Every structure is written in C-alpha cells, then in structure tokens.
Amino acid sequence: xxxxxxxxxxxxxxxxxxxxxxxxxxxxxxxVNTGDDFEHLGLHISPDLDTLTYTLAGxxxxxxxxxxxxxxxxxxxxxxxxxGETWFQLGDRDLALHVERTRMLAAGATLTEVTxxxxxxxxxxxxxxxxxxxxxxxxxxxxxxVLSFQHxxxxxxxxxxxxxxxxxxxxxxxxxxxxxKVLEDCRGILICPSNPFVSVDPxxxxxxxRAALETCSAPVVAVxxxxxxxxxxxxxxxxxxxxDVPSTARQVALHYGDLLDGFLLDEQDAAQHGTLPVxxxxxQSVMVSLExxxxxxxxxxxxxxxxxx
Ligand code: FO1
Numbered sequence: 001x002x003x004x005x006x007x008x009x010x011x012x013x014x015x016x017x018x019x020x021x022x023x024x025x026x027x028x029x030x031x032v033n034t035g036d037d038f039e040h041l042g043l044h045i046s047p048d049l050d051t052l053t054y055t056l057a058g059x060x061x062x063x064x065x066x067x068x069x070x071x072x073x074x075x076x077x078x079x080x081x082x083x084g085e086t087w088f089q090l091g092d093r094d095l096a097l098h099v100e101r102t103r104m105l106a107a108g109a110t111l112t113e114v115t116x117x118x119x120x121x122x123x124x125x126x127x128x129x130x131x132x133x134x135x136x137x138x139x140x141x142x143x144x145x146v147l148s149f150q151h152x153x154x155x156x157x158x159x160x161x162x163x164x165x166x167x168x169x170x171x172x173x174x175x176x177x178x179x180x181k182v183l184e185d186c187r188g189i190l191i192c193p194s195n196p197f198v199s200v201d202p203x204x205x206x207x208x209x210r211a212a213l214e215t216c217s218a219p220v221v222a223v224x225x226x227x228x229x230x231x232x233x234x235x236x237x238x239x240x241x242x243x244d245v246p247s248t249a250r251q252v253a254l255h256y257g258d259l260l261d262g263f264l265l266d267e268q269d270a271a272q273h274g275t276l277p278v279x280x281x282x283x284q285s286v287m288v289s290l291e292x293x294x295x296x297x298x299x300x301x302x303x304x305x306x307x308x309x
Contacts, residue, residue, distance in 0.1 A: 001187045002026065003301065004179065004218075008033030008048045008199025010065030011225055011233050012192035013055040015300070018293030019190070020056050022301060025125035029182045033194070034111065034130045035138035035167055035202030036149050040088055041079075043098040044105055047150075048199065049115055049130060050097060057122040065233070067094050087155045112176055127178065131203045134173035138202050139166040149198065158235040161242045165197055170205035175212060183216045188304030191222035193285060195236045196255050197243075204259070214259060219307035221262040223285055223300055224249040228268040232286060250276055261307050264300055279307060 003023060007016050007030055019028050033048045047066060054060035054068055061067045071091035080086050090098065097118065104114045110133040119128055140152040142160040152160060194200050200222075204210045213220060226249045231237040240247040245255075253263040253276050260278045266285040273280045283299035284292065 001185050002182045003028045003188045003190060003304065004031060004182050004186055005029070005190045005192055006031045006194075006200060006203050007052060007192040008036070008194045008203070009234060010051060012048075012194035012199060013052045013060070013065070014287045014293055015190075015192045015223060015296055016052055017055050017290070018287070018295070018297030019301075020126050021290070021294050022297045025127065029127035029129055029178070031129050031131055031176070031179055031203060033199045033202050034132065035136050035170075035198065036153070037135070037137065038148060038150050040150070041085065041090075042102070044102045045088075045098050045150075046101065046111065046115075046130070049111075049128065050094070052128055053115070053118055053122060053124065056119075056124045056126055056128070059122065067091050088150060112178060127182075129176045129178045129182075131179070131209070132173040132176055132206045134169060136170045136173050136202055136206065137168040138198050139168055140198075141165065153198075153235075158238065162197075162239050163242070165201065167202045167205040170202065171207055173206045175206050175209045179209075180212060183212055183218075186216050186218040188218050188301070188308055189213055189216065189220040190300055190304060191220070191256065191260075193223040193225040193232065195225060195231075195234055195239070196252055197236070197239050200256075210259065219261040219304050220259055221264060221300060221304050221307065222253065222256055222260055223264045223296070224252055224266060224269065226252055226269075227266040227286060248272075253278060253280075262303055264303055281306075 036047045051066050059068050061069045075092050101114050111130040115128050138149040140147045141164040225236050229247050237247040245251050249269045262279045265282050270282045273282050281303040287293045
C-alpha cells in the first residue's frame with residue numbers, strides 16, 4: 001500500500017522532501033506536474049521534475065529552490081556573448097540533465113523512463129512519476145493575450161495579470177500508468193502546498209486523472225499553500241486576487257471542491273478550522289528547516305490515516 005503525493009514547484013517539493021524522510025520508497029510515490037515543461041534552446045526542460053529530483057537528491061539550490069546547489073554559469077555567460085536567450089538561467093551542471101533528457105527522449109524513451117534513469121543516477125529510490133508521458137503545456141491567459149508558462153513565470157516574472165489558464169494537450173494525455181497502479185492499492189492521496197492553478201490543476205486536467213483519484217477509496221487531503229491570506233512562495237495569492245476570488249486558505253479548499261476529504265490549515269488560519277465544507281486539521285505549514293518539512297509530513301500522513309479509518 002502506498003500514499004500518493006501530487007506536487008509541482010518549489011513549495012510542493014519542500015513537503016515532498018519531508019514525506020521522503022517519513023515514508024520509504026515503497027510507501028509513497030510522487031506525481032509531478034509537467035505542464036511547465038517547454039522546449040528551450042533545442043532542449044526539453046522539465047522544471048518541476050527537476051526541482052523535485054534535485055530536492056530528494058539533496059542537490060537543490062537552497063536559495064532559489066530550483067536548479068542545483070553546486071553550480072557554475074559559464075554556459076550562460078558564453079551564450080550571452082553569442083546573443084543567445086539567457087532569460088531562463090541554465091547552470092553548467094543542470095545543463096547536463098537537460099541535454100541527457102533531450103537525447104533520451106529523441107531516442108524514443110518516455111519521460112517516465114528518463115526520470116527513472118535520472119533518479120537511479122542520483123541515488124533516489126522514491127518513485128517520481130510524471131503526471132503523463134504525453135505532452136501537456138500550461139498556457140496563461142492575460143488581458144494582453146496568452147503566454148507560455150515559462151514566459152509568464154520567468155521571463156515576465158509573474159507580472160502580467162492572469163485571467164485564466166489552459167492545459168494544452170491535457171484532454172488527449174493519458175495518466176502515467178504508474179499512478180493508476182499505485183491507486184489500485186492506495187492508503188491516501190496528498191496534494192502538496194503547490195500552486196493550485198498552475199501546479200495542481202494541470203495534473204487534475206490529465207484525461208481521467210481526477211476520476212481515477214475520486215474513484216480510489218483512499219482519502220484525499222490538500223495542504224494549504226496559502227497562510228494568513230498570502231502565498232508562502234510564488235504567485236498563488238496574486239493569481240487569486242486577479243481571478244477575483246478571496247486569497248484565503250478557505251478559497252483553495254473550495255477550489256479543489258469535492259475531490260477533497262480533508263484540508264490542512266496552517267496554525268495562522270486555525271480560526272477557519274471546522275468552518276470548511278471538508279474536515280480540517282491544523283499544523284505548522286511554513287517550512288523553513290528540514291524538521292519543519294518532516295513534522296508537516298507526519299501531520300499530513302496522520303490526518304490521512306485518521307480520515308481513512
Ligand atoms: N525560475 C526562475 O525564476 N528563473 C530562472 O531562470 C529559472 C531557471 C530554471 C532552470 C531549470 C529549472 O528546472 C527551473 C528553473 N526555474 C527558474 C524555475 C521554474 O521556472 C519554476 O520552478 C517552475 O516552472 C514553476 O514552479
């Protein structure tokens with residue numbers, strides 16, 4: 001029996017690290033958003049897969065949350081000299097991962113096979129499962145037109161106001177079979193404190209995914225990415241204001257709707273405990289140290305187990 005954790009982005013990866021310390025490789029599997037993937041400089045880049053991979057391997061950049069810690073930037077400097085596109089920072093060592101992934105995909109490997117190969121190479125025993133091996137691309141709608149996700153998030157630094165999102169290809173994409181396998185004997189499903197709109201919704205948009213999660217008898221718990229009406233990291237609260245919904249933990253629970261059996265609030269939002277249409281629990285969800293990550297993982301698993309009784 002395994003737990004399944006849905007994650008994307010930096011906030012999700014923090015809790016995923018806590019889960020990986022609390023649960024063994026056969027006890028939890030990670031479902032990762034690939035809607036942020038894009039082709040750049042001729043390379044296939046999978047930011048959320050790489051953020052989780054580096055985080056579980058203990059190789060991530062502690063300051064940015066993305067890319068590697070032990071990095072140098074000669075490639076970017078040389079690219080700048082050539083007038084190449086440098087708005088998306090690729091470190092010299094990180095570059096090797098993108099080159100090798102691109103080579104393996106071109107040779108016919110699936111994204112799941114590439115990810116398994118990278119995890120083995122970096123000593124990660126936990127299962128990191130792309131949400132689908134088929135292409136899905138998050139498109140951001142703004143008053144001035146549409147943007148690819150990385151243009152919105154990195155090039156334009158999340159400045160444009162969002163009016164909506166599309167997940168191109170999601171309707172035709174199949175859920176990773178590895179996810180369906182875990183759901184056959186699943187103890188609980190955890191939605192990590194990732195951005196609900198651009199990290200979790202792309203996963204739920206994959207054809208048949210939401211139905212598979214709902215059909216599974218295991219309880220579903222989401223950890224709030226909003227604490228005290230603001231996002232711990234990233235543009236979640238800003239997006240909610242632009243979408244004209246309250247930037248509150250409660251609103252995130254309503255956003256996930258009847259998928260949820262439980263919602264984990266931060267202590268700062270304890271006043272909302274018991275006022276939501278789903279069961280709630282309260283824990284410290286601001287993760288600064290590894291101990292914070294582990295403690296939140298324990299609280300989330302305990303909540304899932306309570307709901308599963
Ligand atoms: N995020 C940035 O804000 N600036 C960057 O230059 C950048 C480069 C980058 C390179 C590799 C990678 O795996 C992630 C990178 N990210 C960068 C983060 C990435 O855009 C986001 O983490 C996800 O797409 C959304 O969570």
